[in-house]
Amino acid sequence: MEWANRMNQAMAYIESHLMEDIDYAEVAKIACCSVYHLQRMFPFLTDVTLSEYVRRRRLTLAAVELQNSDIKVIDLALKYGYESPEAFTRSFQQMHGTAPSSARKAGTMLKAYPPFSFQFSMNGVAEMNYRLETLPAFSVIGANKRVHTANAFATVPGMWAAAAGEGLFEQFWQIWSSDHPLRGILGVCADGDHGKNEEFTYIMSVVSGHLPPDGLSKRDFPAATWAVFEAAGGPEGIAELWKRLYTEWVPASGYALAYLPAIERYLPPEENKNELWVAVVKA
The missing domain is CATH 3.20.80.10 (Regulatory factor, effector binding domain)
Structure with a gap:
């Protein structure tokens, strides 16, 4: 359906720009709505704000990099848009329950937050008069x-x-x-x-x-x-x-x-x- 296609294209744009400053006006344009509507619509559809979704996706990718490379925490913080290693560490620990320095250790439990995908289905909802x-x-x-x-x-x-x-x-x-x-x-x-x-x-x-x-x-x-x-x-x-x-x-x-x-x-x-x-x- 056209609406689902537009939303999925918007999610694809976000996914390809996670290591940059995301242009939310461009995301809204792809979704064919204003930034205001995008900002309000997203939590109704997903139960999470768009900024929180982006944060979780970035921290998911950061955890993968920590486990699969020798990148420094300070470089990882800058790569994913954090102003300091301390801010990155706080956010990482809030999501994953462990510090970035511990993420490389074998057996450490981490969380993966997958990309959103939208589809539309009718489930017998009540009529909506307009x-x-x-x-x-x-x-x-x-x-x-x-x-x-x-x-x-x-x-x-x-x-x-x-x-x-x-x-x-x-x-x-x-x-x-x-x-x-x-x-x-x-x-x-x-x-x-x-x-x-x-x-x-x-x-x-x-x-x-x-x-x-x-x-x-x-x-x-x-x-x-x-x-x-x-x-x-x-x-x-x-x-x-x-x-x-x-x-x-x-x-x-x-x-x-x-x-x-x-x-x-x-x-x-x-x-x-x-x-x-x-x-x-x-x-």
């Missing part, structure tokens, strides 16, 4: 926050609660475009920074044609087609949608993820639903 919306260009205005990818679903609800106490919503109601298809409070998920850290920018915002007030910033979106998924209930429904988007819908849909931030749309409590908007293109 609609397509084509919107002209628009802008959002909001407050930017940096969020760690691994903790996003625990961190973001607290951010919204704090924003309410700080009067952010009152600012929003003065500038929002109430007649826009994306009415309501929006969480824009943007700007993954993979390779430097595991964070992204989360923008608590509304659609607006105004200039941003002091302390808030503006983000422009071009015209695009969006796949829209409904989640009943509170923010926990959005979290489940993210997982199903990456593990079920994208592999089977015939669409690829566009190079635009995704949007969480939070509607009034009486509507008892929220939405996830993801820009897409035909695969």
Whole structure:
């Protein structure tokens, strides 16, 4: 399947560049998604972050080299991208349970972490309802926050609660475009920074044609087609949608993820639903 082929090509690129600084933008390009989507999608598919996968693959190869050559630990550390032998030794011991200096000894137990390979299969999953919306260009205005990818679903609800106490919503109601298809409070998920850290920018915002007030910033979106998924209930429904988007819908849909931030749309409590908007293109 095309999706599995793209992901396997991305893994092959990583495998061939393990002894270099990996260009995650190029990995995302091969996978036909943004760096942000790559960063968030990988743990849903594999239960491990992409940076941790790369670390384990490098340390697997380093262990093989220690057992089959007389390379010095300092040279091995530099070869696999560590700034010092001490940093390499800490990471090696964390994974293998032994120091690099002991890895050459006969009988030492080491761990091998094989390359990932993706395949797609249908296992009777529940249907996933969506609609397509084509919107002209628009802008959002909001407050930017940096969020760690691994903790996003625990961190973001607290951010919204704090924003309410700080009067952010009152600012929003003065500038929002109430007649826009994306009415309501929006969480824009943007700007993954993979390779430097595991964070992204989360923008608590509304659609607006105004200039941003002091302390808030503006983000422009071009015209695009969006796949829209409904989640009943509170923010926990959005979290489940993210997982199903990456593990079920994208592999089977015939669409690829566009190079635009995704949007969480939070509607009034009486509507008892929220939405996830993801820009897409035909695969």
